Amino acid sequence: MDVSCERVGEVLLPGDEFSFEAEENISLTVPVKSEKVVCGPGLRRCGDRLVVCKSGVLRHKEPNVFWIDSQQRRYVPAKGESIIGIVTAKSGDVFKVDFGGSEQASLSYLAFEGATKRNRPNVQMGDLVFAQFLIANKDMEPELVCIDSSGRANGMGVFGTGGLLFRVSLGLVRRLLAPQSNIRSDLEHLFPCELVVGMNGRIWVKSASVQQTLIIANLLQSAETMTAQQRQQLFRKVQQGAF
Amino acid sequence: MEVCGSLTVSLREFGCEQSLLSRTDGSASFVQGDTSVMAGVYGPAEVKVSKEIYDRATLEVLVQPKVGLPSVRERSQEQCVRETCEASLLLTLHPRSSLTLILQVLHDDGSLLSCCLNAACMALMDAGLPMSCLFCGVTCAISTDGQIITDPTAAQEKESRALMTFAIDSAKRSVLMSSTKGSFSVHELQQCIAVSQKASEKIFQFYRDSVKRRYSKSL
Numbered sequence: 001m002d003v004s005c006e007r008v009g010e011v012l013l014p015g016d017e018f019s020f021e022a023e024e025n026i027s028l029t030v031p032v033k034s035e036k037v038v039c040g041p042g043l044r045r046c047g048d049r050l051v052v053c054k055s056g057v058l059r060h061k062e063p064n065v066f067w068i069d070s071q072q073r074r075y076v077p078a079k080g081e082s083i084i085g086i087v088t089a090k091s092g093d094v095f096k097v098d099f100g101g102s103e104q105a106s107l108s109y110l111a112f113e114g115a116t117k118r119n120r121p122n123v124q125m126g127d128l129v130f131a132q133f134l135i136a137n138k139d140m141e142p143e144l145v146c147i148d149s150s151g152r153a154n155g156m157g158v159f160g161t162g163g164l165l166f167r168v169s170l171g172l173v174r175r176l177l178a179p180q181s182n183i184r185s186d187l188e189h190l191f192p193c194e195l196v197v198g199m200n201g202r203i204w205v206k207s208a209s210v211q212q213t214l215i216i217a218n219l220l221q222s223a224e225t226m227t228a229q230q231r232q233q234l235f236r237k238v239q240q241g242a243f
Numbered sequence: 244m245e246v247c248g249s250l251t252v253s254l255r256e257f258g259c260e261q262s263l264l265s266r267t268d269g270s271a272s273f274v275q276g277d278t279s280v281m282a283g284v285y286g287p288a289e290v291k292v293s294k295e296i297y298d299r300a301t302l303e304v305l306v307q308p309k310v311g312l313p314s315v316r317e318r319s320q321e322q323c324v325r326e327t328c329e330a331s332l333l334l335t336l337h338p339r340s341s342l343t344l345i346l347q348v349l350h351d352d353g354s355l356l357s358c359c360l361n362a363a364c365m366a367l368m369d370a371g372l373p374m375s376c377l378f379c380g381v382t383c384a385i386s387t388d389g390q391i392i393t394d395p396t397a398a399q400e401k402e403s404r405a406l407m408t409f410a411i412d413s414a415k416r417s418v419l420m421s422s423t424k425g426s427f428s429v430h431e432l433q434q435c436i437a438v439s440q441k442a443s444e445k446i447f448q449f450y451r452d453s454v455k456r457r458y459s460k461s462l
Contacts (some may be wrong), residue, residue, distance in 0.1 A: 012367065015376035015413045044333075044348045044373075056360050070294040070373035071458075074268040074286065076337075102287040102340035138338055178247060227460055 008060040012068065013057060016052045040067025071171045075100050075200035077136035084158065084165070084198030085144065087127045095123060097131070097144055100167075101201045107131060111145040113153035121158070128160035128204065130196055162208030164213050172203050172224045183223055186235050191216065246459040252442045254394040255354075258451055259361070261369040269370020273362035275394060277352035278361050282366035286342035294341065299334035305345045306359065319422075320356055324363055327380075327410040327420045334374040342372065353396040354382040356422060361446065368454065377413040379446040381439035382406065385427055391435055392440050407435050411443040 058069030360380030
């Protein structure tokens with residue numbers, strides 16, 4: 001029943017193939033379950049082998065999920081991901097939102113909490129919205145919503161009076177949003193701040209003063225290329241310098 | 244730089260660097276001896292309605308020479324690079340988007356087209372665009388006395404009677420693109436292809452080592 005692969009943790013390049021070990025003894029009494037393997041980003045199926053299509057580190061999550069962890073700057077929309085978008089146009093009943101992808105997404109004015117045809121949400125051009133993808137595939141125009149499946153906002157919607165929006169790589173954003181994130185816990189000990197993280201590589205920061213906001217923005221942008229030790233050293237230096 | 248009896252293939256020293264430009268989605272610089280090319284990739288991004296293709300991405304390649312404006316020679320180099328990239332990228336995953344690849348020639352000391360191909364492949368990998376296989380470029384020159392020289396310098400290219408560039412893919416070592424100049428026999432062409440396939444092994448191993456070094460911090 002174990003699907004194991006020796007190449008987990010190795011750096012793989014596009015075109016590399018790998019397959020899985022089959023069990024050597026097939027029992028005649030116990031029914032054989034077919035093993036399903038879930039391919040994540042960076043892997044494609046080719047017959048019964050998996051072919052790598054992006055360069056990166058092969059990761060594995062129990063029981064049967066494999067994906068390639070790659071460093072990328074350009075965002076490709078996927079259903080269910082929450083992103084920070086900028087409203088660029090209002091055409092009829094729909095807002096056009098730029099999220100950094102290959103085309104703009106549409107956001108209906110009814111997709112806000114408590115919005116009806118008479119009670120329109122207060123959204124202007126240039127506003128920042130935190131929204132989730134409802135439709136995101138390669139063939140259709142992406143569609144965003146600011147409510148979850150039960151109709152509640154759940155933190156989504158228009159935000160951002162003051163504060164600073166900047167771009168980072170997608171890998172840093174995933175590290176920030178991971179359940180036990182070292183970067184986030186290091187940041188908590190610095191200054192109190194408000195942070196909105198979009199999976200399209202955009203982060204919005206607001207802190208007590210403009211200087212602190214800029215410091216946090218610079219720290220996050222430089223944390224991309226540092227190891228954990230260097231990052232902790234830098235954070236400690238900033239903490240001592242500020243107080 | 245020279246080959247005797249096609250037993251050993253020697254290439255000039257090469258080096259590369261990834262992610263050196265800050266505003267592009269992917270970038271790389273490739274150096275072969277004294278020839279050096281920098282590549283930048285943008286994509287998948289918005290495309291003009293007149294250029295969009297309904298079921299795959301539109302790939303645009305621009306080659307900028309070191310001095311002057313791009314001319315017909317750069318246009319033919321662009322076509323060679325574009326055909327190679329279209330054969331190895333999975334363009335159907337990003338319909339109605341545009342991918343732009345810009346190659347800047349920093350110094351030309353021979354084997355320019357193969358250096359452009361290598362820089363392009365590293366930049367596409369750096370940008371995270373889905374590819375079905377890698378590709379590399381190898382240039383061979385046939386001198387006046389029939390010797391095959393791989394990775395020739397500009398001086399060797401001038402004295403040769405034939406110059407060939409092949410793009411080799413990593414999956415089956417097959418030829419994706421060939422660009423030839425001069426006169427040669429069929430037998431010499433087949434020899435050059437065999438020599439290029441052998442040289443491509445070194446280049447692919449170099450790709451693997453440099454990507455491994457890049458990801459070593461996060462392992």
